[in-house]
Amino acid sequence: MNVQPCAIAPDGSDIVSVTIGDHLLQATVISFGACLQDLRLRNVDYPLVLGYADAADYIGNASYFGAVVGRNANRIAHGRCAISGQKRHLTKADNDQHQLHGGPKGSSFRNWQLVSATTNQVVLQDRLPHGHMGYPGNLDVQVTYTIEPHVLDVQIEARTDQTTLCNFALHNYFNLDNSLTLTDHFLRVFAATYLPTDLSGIPLGYEANVCNTGYDYRQIKPVKHQAIQAPLDHNFCISRAPGKMRALADLQSCSSGLHMQVLSTEAGLQVYDAAHVCVAAEKSLHGRSYSALSGLALEPQGWPNAVNQSEFPNPILHPSKVYFQHTRYKFDTKLDEPSAI
Numbered sequence: 001m002n003v004q005p006c007a008i009a010p011d012g013s014d015i016v017s018v019t020i021g022d023h024l025l026q027a028t029v030i031s032f033g034a035c036l037q038d039l040r041l042r043n044v045d046y047p048l049v050l051g052y053a054d055a056a057d058y059i060g061n062a063s064y065f066g067a068v069v070g071r072n073a074n075r076i077a078h079g080r081c082a083i084s085g086q087k088r089h090l091t092k093a094d095n096d097q098h099q100l101h102g103g104p105k106g107s108s109f110r111n112w113q114l115v116s117a118t119t120n121q122v123v124l125q126d127r128l129p130h131g132h133m134g135y136p137g138n139l140d141v142q143v144t145y146t147i148e149p150h151v152l153d154v155q156i157e158a159r160t161d162q163t164t165l166c167n168f169a170l171h172n173y174f175n176l177d178n179s180l181t182l183t184d185h186f187l188r189v190f191a192a193t194y195l196p197t198d199l200s201g202i203p204l205g206y207e208a209n210v211c212n213t214g215y216d217y218r219q220i221k222p223v224k225h226q227a228i229q230a231p232l233d234h235n236f237c238i239s240r241a242p243g244k245m246r247a248l249a250d251l252q253s254c255s256s257g258l259h260m261q262v263l264s265t266e267a268g269l270q271v272y273d274a275a276h277v278c279v280a281a282e283k284s285l286h287g288r289s290y291s292a293l294s295g296l297a298l299e300p301q302g303w304p305n306a307v308n309q310s311e312f313p314n315p316i317l318h319p320s321k322v323y324f325q326h327t328r329y330k331f332d333t334k335l336d337e338p339s340a341i
Contacts, residue, residue: 025039025149050063072165073168135165137161157323163316169270182296186253187220195207205311232296245263250262260329264325
């Protein structure tokens with residue numbers, strides 16, 4: 001376990017870097033945005049996630065690399081909603097049509113406090129104040145990263161003193177073979193439906209069956225040509241009732257032999273093909289440039305714009321309740337039989 005200051009946040013506080021793990025798996029987490037900066041497997045000499053080499057670059061993290069995004073992940077149409085019957089106008093980024101990921105100063109752009117760090121675990125917390133980004137209520141949130149054998153386990157808890165929205169997401173981009181392309185990556189998503197969107201990414205308000213569409217990943221198949229034919233920045237509908245740990249997706253590379261399973265208690269999984277990612281080589285964790293399809297973001301979360309869609313799983317958190325998300329990333333080197341691919 002290694003804890004050290006690594007940059008200065010805009011408010012003048014120290015951004016802290018913490019590396020945890022064992023001989024099988026190691027993770028580096030920074031306090032700014034509670035970001036997962038790096039993830040390494042034994043005998044694999046490259047990062048499994050996209051990120052910045054310098055922690056200071058997370059201050060302007062336009063692609064949300066590794067961030068815990070919130071207090072409401074994904075999009076809220078036109079930044080407008082009603083909470084407890086009161087209309088809310090949420091803060092949007094300049095020239096942005098909708099609110100994204102809790103607003104331009106959401107949890108991704110705040111320096112969380114280090115609560116504790118041990119060999120295999122780091123705990124960070126933050127308080128999003130009442131009125132922050134237009135949301136009611138002081139929201140206390142805590143994230144716990146834990147390394148187990150070949151597993152990165154992440155738990156998020158949050159409490160509020162007023163009824164508010166609460167829907168966090170882990171915004172990690174994965175590349176399992178160091179190619180910085182998705183050419184040899186194969187994906188399976190355990191969802192029979194997805195949410196079609198308009199051109200700005202807002203769901204049209206209904207679930208659609210994935211059958212006979214480019215979004216049918218019920219059987220494992222290549223990511224790259226599908227992402228080109230049917231661009232990926234969509235919510236896959238895992239469940240209408242969050243809370244039960246279940247398998248969401250499998251990602252594997254046929255060139256490296258690495259396999260990752262994503263399990264979570266969340267009702268949805270946003271899959272994003274990094275279409276708008278652009279990072280120069282000198283800034284990237286890999287030392288090579290990032291561009292579209294350099295990695296695949298797999299984001300467990302509630303369904304986007306759910307506060308404005310009564311048929312979607314409810315993202316409201318009341319003071320009497322505790323928000324809890326539990327997500328696990330399991331790694332191994334097993335591949336499905338060739339016939340499955």
